[in-house]
Amino acid sequence: MAEGMVVTRCDVAVIGGGPAGIAAAVAAAEAGRRVLLVDEGPRPGGQIWRHREGEAPAAAVPWLARLHRCGAELRTSTAIVDVEVARVEQASGEHVSGKHASEEHASGGRASSAPIRLLAEGQGGAERIEAGAVVLATGAREHFLPFPGWTLPGVVGVGGAQALLKSGTSFSGRRVVLAGSGPLLLPVSAALARTGASIQVVAEQAPARRVGAFAAGLWREPRRLLEAARYRLAAGTGPYRAGSWVLRARGRDRVEEVDVTVRGRTRTISCDLLCTGFGLVPNLTLARLLGCALVDGAVQVDELQRTSVDGVWCAGEATGIGGMEAALAEGFVAGAAAAGRPELAASFMRARDRARRFARRLRDTFALRPELKALADEATTICRCEDVACGALRPEWSGRQAKLYTRIGMGPCQARVCGPAVHFLYGWTLESGRTPVTVATVGALTGEADHE
Numbered sequence: 001m002a003e004g005m006v007v008t009r010c011d012v013a014v015i016g017g018g019p020a021g022i023a024a025a026v027a028a029a030e031a032g033r034r035v036l037l038v039d040e041g042p043r044p045g046g047q048i049w050r051h052r053e054g055e056a057p058a059a060a061v062p063w064l065a066r067l068h069r070c071g072a073e074l075r076t077s078t079a080i081v082d083v084e085v086a087r088v089e090q091a092s093g094e095h096v097s098g099k100h101a102s103e104e105h106a107s108g109g110r111a112s113s114a115p116i117r118l119l120a121e122g123q124g125g126a127e128r129i130e131a132g133a134v135v136l137a138t139g140a141r142e143h144f145l146p147f148p149g150w151t152l153p154g155v156v157g158v159g160g161a162q163a164l165l166k167s168g169t170s171f172s173g174r175r176v177v178l179a180g181s182g183p184l185l186l187p188v189s190a191a192l193a194r195t196g197a198s199i200q201v202v203a204e205q206a207p208a209r210r211v212g213a214f215a216a217g218l219w220r221e222p223r224r225l226l227e228a229a230r231y232r233l234a235a236g237t238g239p240y241r242a243g244s245w246v247l248r249a250r251g252r253d254r255v256e257e258v259d260v261t262v263r264g265r266t267r268t269i270s271c272d273l274l275c276t277g278f279g280l281v282p283n284l285t286l287a288r289l290l291g292c293a294l295v296d297g298a299v300q301v302d303e304l305q306r307t308s309v310d311g312v313w314c315a316g317e318a319t320g321i322g323g324m325e326a327a328l329a330e331g332f333v334a335g336a337a338a339a340g341r342p343e344l345a346a347s348f349m350r351a352r353d354r355a356r357r358f359a360r361r362l363r364d365t366f367a368l369r370p371e372l373k374a375l376a377d378e379a380t381t382i383c384r385c386e387d388v389a390c391g392a393l394r395p396e397w398s399g400r401q402a403k404l405y406t407r408i409g410m411g412p413c414q415a416r417v418c419g420p421a422v423h424f425l426y427g428w429t430l431e432s433g434r435t436p437v438t439v440a441t442v443g444a445l446t447g448e449a450d451h452e
């Protein structure tokens, strides 16, 4: 990491300004620590509380007010592009400076309580952050699966459509099919219908029996039951079909129709927009770089949200897809613990454990069915960055072989899209945690940036 650039020191650096990061920053700052919250977005809120200036959703308002009151410093429109542990105690007791944490772990080193260095790049240029503790709250992204036609214009992510709506895009008059899995399908279909889109069908791949059992169990969670009912009863949300999934999308210049399977039969539906997404996957790049242990595709944490790396805590979707309530509770626990005051988070621990139980039921209900592995044909693109088709891959390969032979996952998105897909299809892990984490200027990386 480059020397000679602006350095900001803090007790706790929180990476990610969604519900988990906001709660972590609040807890640590209210405990009297110097806190810096960094987020790529233009304002705190993350995915669920993404909003335009002055239009924060009701649930976010008290947390955002508390964040602004607590004294935490904010860096928005700023990405953490590299991480480094400043000092590492190796087995010999020798201290080593300036190696990437992942290298240190590979060499058997263990991070000490010395500062962790982060390289941030934002509108104000590059900045080095030295933090006594780091809370990773980097959230999740959508899980896409390849099927014929999924790269046609007019095929978008369910969350992508939601983000477009929140930024003011109108889908009024468009005929929309939503096909994929998970609870996100419902609020997005309701939001699209509210703004004048015509919902043709909401196709949920999970079997009707499982979805029914899940819905029946919601009486234990009255708030969530009301929420689900509100989305389902919203005017114009179209038929919801469980046990139904997309087979292919067709169109000349853009999507014109999709085939979905409904109760074993194929139905062709004309549409202008297909929103697809098969749940969420945690964002793990920074955790990988720091050398945090992973379990079941998420960061492994203990009761206090501590990761396997000293000085690094993790909260929210990066520890496993758990929803907003789990993110808030985990964030508060992580922030209080990183500040050295875990007792402040006692009530949040109970809320977290409850939210985690709910998250496990969600995961079991919306587990992906094996039939989805057969959607793509030989010609279906799987890696858009490197233009790799499914037919170029051999299931008997390892992920490393696939990368070497085809360059899959080695383009600009660094396997963020195809990585989860090939993990589901072939069990490969393509994502490696390479720096810079996102696109960064050479100046930021060398410390010679001139951002005027």
Ligand SMILES: Cc1cc2nc3c(=O)[nH]c(=O)nc-3n(C[C@H](O)[C@H](O)[C@H](O)COP(=O)(O)OP(=O)(O)OC[C@H]3O[C@@H](n4cnc5c(N)ncnc54)[C@H](O)[C@@H]3O)c2cc1C
Pocket: 015, 016, 017, 018, 019, 020, 021, 038, 039, 040, 041, 045, 046, 047, 048, 049, 078, 079, 080, 081, 137, 138, 139, 140, 141, 142, 158, 159, 160, 162, 184, 187, 280, 283, 286, 315, 316, 317, 318, 322, 323, 324, 325, 327, 437
């Ligand atoms: C596309 C999408 C749409 C969703 N919509 C809904 C919904 O409508 N309803 C619902 O209940 N749940 C929704 N969810 C789930 C919801 O996001 C989570 O339950 C909740 O927001 C998790 O909070 P979090 O703080 O863990 O993560 P997030 O809210 O995802 O926040 C993570 C933050 O980390 C930041 N970040 C990541 N990497 C870096 C980096 N290197 N440098 C700086 N900042 C970084 C991101 O910019 C982001 O703001 C959605 C999830 C996704 C991915």
